[in-house]
Amino acid sequence: MYQLQVENMSCGHCVGAVTKAVQAVDAAARVEIDLASKQVKIDSSAALPVLSAAIVAAGYPVTAAA
Template sequence: MYQLQVQNMSCGHCVGAVTEAVQAVDAAAKVEIDLATKSVQIDSATPLAALQSAIADAGYPVASAA
């Protein structure tokens, strides 16, 4: 399980775009997003770097990850 802080998310479209970006790398990934805190939780076996890259490529910079 990864916990990320993702910038530039502000609406439902953003949630969909980030979710799609993650699931393009790992279709089985479970994604939970809290817009208020700009927090993204991802349950995936995919390496974190690949997920961060996919989110960034979708236009949402990852501020931090754990």
């Protein structure tokens, strides 16, 4: 389970875009997003740098990841 801080998310469209970006890398990934805290939790077998890069490419800066 990875936890990322993702900026510029403010609505349901943003949630969908980030989820779609992650699932383009790993279709089986589980994604939980809390808009208020800008926290994204990802349960995936893909590597964290690859997932982060996909989110950044979708237009959402990843400012912290663990």
